[in-house]
Amino acid sequence: MLETKRAALLDALAARFRAAYGPGPMRRFFAPGRINLVGAHLDYNGGDVLPMAVDRGIYLAIRPRDDGVMRLQSLDFERVVEIAAAAVGERTTPALGWAGYPLGVWRGFHAATGCARGFDAVFAGDLPVASGLSSSAAIEVVTALALDALHGTRLGGEQLALLAHRAENDFVGVRCGIMDQYASALGRVGHVLLLHCAGPTWEHLPFDPSAGEVLVLDTRKPRHLAKSGFNERVAQCATVHAALRASGKDLPHLAHYDVADLERVRTKLDDLHYRRSRHVLTEMQRTRDAAVALRAHDFRALGALLDQSHASTRIDYEVSCAELDVITDAARACAGVYGARLVGAGFGGCAIALLRPGTAEAVQASAAAAYRSRFGTEPTFYLLRNGTGPVELD
Ligand code: GLA
Numbered sequence: 050m051l052e053t054k055r056a057a058l059l060d061a062l063a064a065r066f067r068a069a070y071g072p073g074p075m076r077r078f079f080a081p082g083r084i085n086l087v088g089a090h091l092d093y094n095g096g097d098v099l100p101m102a103v104d105r106g107i108y109l110a111i112r113p114r115d116d117g118v119m120r121l122q123s124l125d126f127e128r129v130v131e132i133a134a135a136a137v138g139e140r141t142t143p144a145l146g147w148a149g150y151p152l153g154v155w156r157g158f159h160a161a162t163g164c165a166r167g168f169d170a171v172f173a174g175d176l177p178v179a180s181g182l183s184s185s186a187a188i189e190v191v192t193a194l195a196l197d198a199l200h201g202t203r204l205g206g207e208q209l210a211l212l213a214h215r216a217e218n219d220f221v222g223v224r225c226g227i228m229d230q231y232a233s234a235l236g237r238v239g240h241v242l243l244l245h246c247a248g249p250t251w252e253h254l255p256f257d258p259s260a261g262e263v264l265v266l267d268t269r270k271p272r273h274l275a276k277s278g279f280n281e282r283v284a285q286c287a288t289v290h291a292a293l294r295a296s297g298k299d300l301p302h303l304a305h306y307d308v309a310d311l312e313r314v315r316t317k318l319d320d321l322h323y324r325r326s327r328h329v330l331t332e333m334q335r336t337r338d339a340a341v342a343l344r345a346h347d348f349r350a351l352g353a354l355l356d357q358s359h360a361s362t363r364i365d366y367e368v369s370c371a372e373l374d375v376i377t378d379a380a381r382a383c384a385g386v387y388g389a390r391l392v393g394a395g396f397g398g399c400a401i402a403l404l405r406p407g408t409a410e411a412v413q414a415s416a417a418a419a420y421r422s423r424f425g426t427e428p429t430f431y432l433l434r435n436g437t438g439p440v441e442l443d
Pocket of ligand 1: 085088089090091092093181225226227228229393394395
């Protein structure tokens with residue numbers, strides 16, 4: 050089913066490319082989206098996270114040009130962009146819209162390698178956009194891989210991730226952590242990435258597809274407050290980190306303190322800052338425990354940690370919402386569900402349920418019914434499998 054859909058998407062991508070740019074050779078690339086099992090809002094706090102590349106993402110058809118002009122289209126957005134290399138500034142502009150992501154990568158690649166060729170490109174995706182599955186990281190990573198391949202620069206996975214991350218931080222201006230770009234660039238079939246964001250260093254832990262599957266529960270609630278809410282959380286964590294450092298224990302990252310350290314400065318913090326940092330410190334322990342559970346193939350223990358993570362993001366970090374709570378509660382009540390939690394930044398968008406293979410259909414029906422009766426709208430579901438990292442397609 051997914052294979053048929055993917056073939057149709059690739060046909061549509063090729064047809065649009067030829068219609069827009071004429072016949073001739075083109076190369077096609079793919080980079081995956083990601084879910085994160087545990088480790089919510091830890092990457093920008095120097096913590097450990099457990100993302101997994103999935104079998105959906107962003108596809109790119111591309112052909113180099115020698116005049117330094119870049120032309121970009123997408124099957125998912127109406128806006129078409131044409132821009133000369135010299136006109137790409139230090140920051141994106143509203144006129145560039147979605148094309149700010151690939152152009153940010155081009156700018157970083159140009160700065161790092163001196164390569165200045167332009168390109169004609171069409172993008173397409175089979176991930177829901179802006180709902181917590183890292184479509185923006187996938188668009189950045191697929192662009193980095195394509196530029197690398199077109200210029201023969203032989204960048205490694207981490208360099209692709211860094212180009213992608215810098216594009217998002219510096220060019221697009223979103224102060225996200227490194228998790229999404231590393232998860233996409235370093236994805237490996239049959240594995241979850243245990244990423245220690247403080248290094249960063251990482252290892253791949255096996256994820257047995259015969260033991261567990263991931264069902265994405267898309268509330269389709271737009272993440273209106275995501276940007277301001279995200280930046281507020283980053284600032285709140287920085288405030289607590291400063292208080293902890295001032296208390297005499299100077300560690301480089303908030304996630305590296307423990308709950309006892311937090312208790313020592315509790316009187317200096319208001320309730321909100323106390324709860325924000327309690328989430329960070331307890332979530333760090335949950336990620337460590339989840340790595341142990343994964344190594345032991347213990348999906349029950351892993352699922353319980355997903356549930357605890359959701360509760361902590363709801364109560365202490367306050368990035369959940371009624372839609373995410375209702376849909377994860379409904380999933381948790383179903384047979385075969387090990388655990389469920391919101392995915393990505395929160396504030397709307399998607400949640401995931403970790404479940405026993407073969408149970409997805411029943412979970413979907415039951416969660417949809419609960420959601421419909423509360424909100425009167427239909428959620429969408431995607432059964433995801435482990436995916437590869439970024440690749441060139443034949
Ligand atoms: C978004 C950000 C990531 C990470 C998550 C929360 O997806 O892009 O860097 O902070 O939120 O875990």
